[in-house]
Amino acid sequence: MFTGIIEATGELSAIRPHGDDLSVTIVSETLDFSDVKLGDSIASNGVCLTVTALGKRSFDADVSSETLAHTLFGHYQRGQRINLEKAMLPSTRMGGHIVSGHVDGVSQVVKLEQSGRAWQVWLALPKQLARYIATKGSITVDGISLTVNELSQNAFRLTIVPHTAQHTTIAALKVGSKVHLEVDLIARYLERLLNKDNAGASGGVSLALLSQRGFL
Incomplete structure (x- = not known):
């Protein structure tokens, strides 16, 4: 999970196609990599990517065919500037809002x-x-x-x-x-709770109940 408060910017320095997907290298001179480890998540232009390799000032990540189908990564070229945010910690100030890193x-x-x-x-x-x-x-x-x-x-x-x-x-x-x-994210879950056809039993959630509890 992320907050949407950008920590640094970086640059797409390498793009390596692998059939239907690809791997990328993103370089940043301003992101603090001291607490980043393999398997961590870094939001890159809002896309949650998993760190597969680390350099002193860079990280590698795989971009799946699913991600390519729903984002702009397949159109990016080397040199593309990227907004970066490391996954939030329990102690992180919620300066923005809850962000999943899953592009809609x-x-x-x-x-x-x-x-x-x-x-x-x-x-x-x-x-x-x-x-x-x-x-x-x-x-x-x-x-x-x-x-x-x-x-x-x-x-x-x-x-x-x-x-x-x-x-x-x-x-x-x-x-x-x-x-x-x-x-x-809250808007998406509210819609599912209110949509009986898609969510099955609504669990008693209704517009009246949400209004009564101060959500509307």
């Missing part, structure tokens, strides 16, 4: 506007994810925990403050850039 979909930047020192970034709203995205709700974009500040029928707006722009890859976005999205 891909979106595209449709509009960029400067507002003071901040940037307003509009992303296309994927139809299959629209029901999970709400104004003032949380969303993960390339591994970054962000707040949805405005929602329209076809897009949603994020406000990028200077600190986020300086310490992640988001400052490099342009109109047309594609990004990974992960919706709020």
Whole structure:
């Protein structure tokens, strides 16, 4: 599990195809590798990757065919900048929100506007994810925990403050850039609890009960 608070950025330095999947090497001069070991998870542009080899300033990971089918990793080239976050510890401050590192979909930047020192970034709203995205709700974009500040029928707006722009890859976005999205984990589980057809017995969970207990 992750928080969506980016610890460092890195660079995709090697891509090695292996039939239907591939392995990659990601180099970072700023990520603290002192407590990283083989088998650990590192969110890379929001994708949970398992460390298969370690260098002084790098790690290797396998990217499965499943990951290639649902993320942008199959389109990345050497030199691609990557947001990095190590898996959270029990003592980690929850500065963002609960992030699984399992990408739900891909979106595209449709509009960029400067507002003071901040940037307003509009992303296309994927139809299959629209029901999970709400104004003032949380969303993960390339591994970054962000707040949805405005929602329209076809897009949603994020406000990028200077600190986020300086310490992640988001400052490099342009109109047309594609990004990974992960919706709020709680929204997904609430939907399953409320959907009797998909979840079987609802266990007594209803909109009325959620409202009564302060969830709505």
